[in-house]
Amino acid sequence: MKKFPKWVIPIVVLASIIVALVGGWRYLSSHTFYGDDKDEMIVYGYLAALNTGLASHKMKTGDYPSTEEGLSILWVCPLGKEATWTGPYLSKVLIDPWGNSFQYRYPGVANEGGYDLFSLGPDGVVSDDDIRKRDGFQ
Secondary structure, three states, X not given: XXXXXXXXXXXXXXXXXXXXXXXXXXXXXXXXXXXOOHHHXXXXXXXXXXXXXXXXXXXXXXXXXOOOOOHHHHOOOOOOOOOOOOOOOOOOOOEOOOOOEOEEEOOOOOOOOOOEXXXXXXXXXXXXXXXXXXXXXX
């Protein structure tokens, strides 16, 4: 039986540890930060921005925009309200990662006493994959 030099085993162990660390880091970075949830994270960021714009509108006017006025009132002055509009509350139109407009209802159906704000998700229709504003937004 051939004997290995004493330094071979520590080198093999060290190389195994390095491979495990690099593999683990690549797995975590691709799934945690840049993986399948990336689009969902973008949507939550946009929902937070829209929520802030809606809160600013309410602070200035005393109420949220109606469903008919919609979210566009956050970046475009509605006709006939030039004298009282204090926006823009957002600098650009926000579209979800799948190319759909965000959905807004006030007064809300799912959120009584507030408003409904959500993305239709990847399928673009009202369904279980819709991404709604999280509890705590209001």
